[in-house]
Amino acid sequence: MFDQLRWDYLSCYGHPHLHTPNLDRLAAKGVRFDRAIIQSPLCGPSRMSTYTGRYVHSHGASWNNTPLKVGELTMGDHLRDLGMGCWLVGKTHMAADAEGMRRLGLEPDSVIGARVSECGFDVFERDDGMRPEGPDGFYDEGGALKYNDYLRSKGYESDNPWHDYANSARDDQGNVLSGWFLENSDLPANIAEDDSETPYLTRRGIEFIEAQGDQPWCCHLSYIKPHWPYIVPEPYASMYGPEHFLDPVRSEAERETDHPVFKGFQNSPVGKAFSRDDVRAKVLRAYMGLIKQCDDQMGVLFDYLEKSGRMEDTMIVVTSDHGDFMGDHWMGEKTFFHDASVKVPLIIYDPSREADATRGTSTDALVECIDFLPTFVDVAGGDASKLDHILEGQSLLPMLRGGNAPDRDYVICEYDFSTSPLAGRLDIDPKDARMFMVADKTWKMIHFESGHRPMLFNLRDDPGEINDLGGTNAHADVIDMMYDRLFDWTARPAARTTISNDTIRAARTSGPARTGVLIGVVTEDDLPEELTAKYRNRKVPDMRDKETRRA
Incomplete structure (x- = not known):
C-alpha cells in the first residue's frame, strides 16, 4: 500500500510520461482494477476500513488518530484464526483505544494488548513516516524513530534527521530548506537515494520475508510515499519537468460554484496553494519523482521474490489508501470525492494456476477496499461468505480465477470533516459535518448531512467531473434513485457482529x-x-x- 498515490499516475493506467515498468509487469501477470474505490478520502479512516473489511460508518474511526474501538475484528484477527500470520512493515496511522483497553484490563505490553494497539498486526517495524514538530510537540511521538536511528547510524547527524535530511533540501551555506514549504519541492532532498524512506522500507520488507519459514504469512508493506512532504532525492528530483505534466482538471465554472462546502475546500490554504500553477509545477516534479522511485523499488522487491522463488507462492496486492488532487478542481490534498482522490490503483497478482485465465486482464467492476480482507480470508483457506455479518466487502478471489465479479450496484465513500476549520467557518454542528458519496458506473452523488444541496456528476458524459448537475431539478429522478441507494446502505445490520447469518438461518428451523x-x-x-x-x-x-x- 502506497500513501496518496493517484490511480492515473502509473503508465499501466495511461499516464503518457510517467513510466512505471515494474508495476506494469505485475499488471501483465495479474488483474488491473479500473474502478477500485476507497471508503474515506483520508489516511486513517480509509486504512481502518481496509484492515476491518467494514465501512467507516461501522468501525467508527472516522478521522486520523480517532481510535479504532476495542472489539473491532481486524485483518490479523481473521487471518490468525486461519493459521496465517499477519505482520506490519510500515504505516497504519492507527490510534489505539487506550480507554477501552483500560476498561477491559488489557495491558499494552501483553500479546493481546499489543495486537489491539497495532490494529491487529504483529509488528516487524511500524513506521508511520511522520515526525513533524511544532510548538505543541511532535505530531507523532513514535513517528520514524527506527528510521531516524538508521539515519544517524549512517552519519546523518540531527535531532530529527527524518526532517533535516530525508524531507528537506540544503543550500550552499548548509541551511536546511524544509520540505514542508512547497517552494522547496523542486529541490533535491539532502540524502543519498539509497537511504531515503522508500528504499529503506523495501529493504525492511525483504528482511521480513527472509525471516519467515514455511508458515503462511500476510505482510502489510505500507509505504509513506508519495505522501507529503513533497520532496525527493536525486536522480528522481530532476527527472520530470513541465513537458511531462498533465494539465489540471478544472474549470472556471467550478471556481464559481454556489456550493458552500465545495467552495470552502477550494478556499482552504492547500486548495489556494495548489490552484497556483507555479506551486503545482514545483510539487509535480517531486510527486512524479517519488512515484518513479516507488516503481523502481517495486522492481527491487519483485526481483527478490523471483530469485528467492517466492513469486511462485505469494499473492501480491498493490494499492493506495487514497489519491491526491494536485490542483484538480482547484483543490489540493484528498478530502473530497472526485476520482482524483477516491479512485485508487489496484493490481492483484495471484500465483495459482486457477488465475492463469485472467492474467494481463483489466476489469471495470465496482470494487471497494473493504473487499481486500474477504479476499485474504478466502486465500488463507477460510470462507468469507460465512463472515458476512462482520465483513461488509466481498471476496475478489472468484473473479481473479475466472468467476464472477462482486455483486454490487454502487459504491460508498464517507468523509467526516467535523474537526476541520471549514466546519467551524460554516457553523456546522459536529454531527452534521459529514458527507457521503454513492456512485455507480454512470452517476456519482454527494450527500451533505449539513443540509446543503447534493452534488451530482454524470461519469459517462463528464468523466472529469467538471459539471455539477445537483443544483437544478433537471435530474431529480437520478438524485432520488441515488438517495434510495444511500438509504438502503444505511439500513444494513452493521452493528450485529456477534451472531452469523448462518446461525440466524439455522434458527428458523431449529x-x-x-x-x-x-x-x-x-x-x-x-x-x-x-x-x-x-x-x-x-x-x-x-x-x-x-x-x-x-x-
Missing part, C-alpha cells in the same frame, strides 16, 4: 420449539410429536387439596 418453547400452539397435535414429547403422557398427583399434599 428455533424455540426444539427447546420446548411453544407459542401459539392450540393442541398437542398441532406440532410433530417429537417437538411435544416432553409434554405428553405425563402423570402427577393432585396437589391442589391441602389434605392430599399432607399425605
Whole structure:
C-alpha cells in the first residue's frame, strides 16, 4: 500500500510520461482494477476500513488518530484464526483505544494488548513516516524513530534527521530548506537515494520475508510515499519537468460554484496553494519523482521474490489508501470525492494456476477496499461468505480465477470533516459535518448531512467531473434513485457482529420449539410429536387439596 498515490499516475493506467515498468509487469501477470474505490478520502479512516473489511460508518474511526474501538475484528484477527500470520512493515496511522483497553484490563505490553494497539498486526517495524514538530510537540511521538536511528547510524547527524535530511533540501551555506514549504519541492532532498524512506522500507520488507519459514504469512508493506512532504532525492528530483505534466482538471465554472462546502475546500490554504500553477509545477516534479522511485523499488522487491522463488507462492496486492488532487478542481490534498482522490490503483497478482485465465486482464467492476480482507480470508483457506455479518466487502478471489465479479450496484465513500476549520467557518454542528458519496458506473452523488444541496456528476458524459448537475431539478429522478441507494446502505445490520447469518438461518428451523418453547400452539397435535414429547403422557398427583399434599 502506497500513501496518496493517484490511480492515473502509473503508465499501466495511461499516464503518457510517467513510466512505471515494474508495476506494469505485475499488471501483465495479474488483474488491473479500473474502478477500485476507497471508503474515506483520508489516511486513517480509509486504512481502518481496509484492515476491518467494514465501512467507516461501522468501525467508527472516522478521522486520523480517532481510535479504532476495542472489539473491532481486524485483518490479523481473521487471518490468525486461519493459521496465517499477519505482520506490519510500515504505516497504519492507527490510534489505539487506550480507554477501552483500560476498561477491559488489557495491558499494552501483553500479546493481546499489543495486537489491539497495532490494529491487529504483529509488528516487524511500524513506521508511520511522520515526525513533524511544532510548538505543541511532535505530531507523532513514535513517528520514524527506527528510521531516524538508521539515519544517524549512517552519519546523518540531527535531532530529527527524518526532517533535516530525508524531507528537506540544503543550500550552499548548509541551511536546511524544509520540505514542508512547497517552494522547496523542486529541490533535491539532502540524502543519498539509497537511504531515503522508500528504499529503506523495501529493504525492511525483504528482511521480513527472509525471516519467515514455511508458515503462511500476510505482510502489510505500507509505504509513506508519495505522501507529503513533497520532496525527493536525486536522480528522481530532476527527472520530470513541465513537458511531462498533465494539465489540471478544472474549470472556471467550478471556481464559481454556489456550493458552500465545495467552495470552502477550494478556499482552504492547500486548495489556494495548489490552484497556483507555479506551486503545482514545483510539487509535480517531486510527486512524479517519488512515484518513479516507488516503481523502481517495486522492481527491487519483485526481483527478490523471483530469485528467492517466492513469486511462485505469494499473492501480491498493490494499492493506495487514497489519491491526491494536485490542483484538480482547484483543490489540493484528498478530502473530497472526485476520482482524483477516491479512485485508487489496484493490481492483484495471484500465483495459482486457477488465475492463469485472467492474467494481463483489466476489469471495470465496482470494487471497494473493504473487499481486500474477504479476499485474504478466502486465500488463507477460510470462507468469507460465512463472515458476512462482520465483513461488509466481498471476496475478489472468484473473479481473479475466472468467476464472477462482486455483486454490487454502487459504491460508498464517507468523509467526516467535523474537526476541520471549514466546519467551524460554516457553523456546522459536529454531527452534521459529514458527507457521503454513492456512485455507480454512470452517476456519482454527494450527500451533505449539513443540509446543503447534493452534488451530482454524470461519469459517462463528464468523466472529469467538471459539471455539477445537483443544483437544478433537471435530474431529480437520478438524485432520488441515488438517495434510495444511500438509504438502503444505511439500513444494513452493521452493528450485529456477534451472531452469523448462518446461525440466524439455522434458527428458523431449529428455533424455540426444539427447546420446548411453544407459542401459539392450540393442541398437542398441532406440532410433530417429537417437538411435544416432553409434554405428553405425563402423570402427577393432585396437589391442589391441602389434605392430599399432607399425605
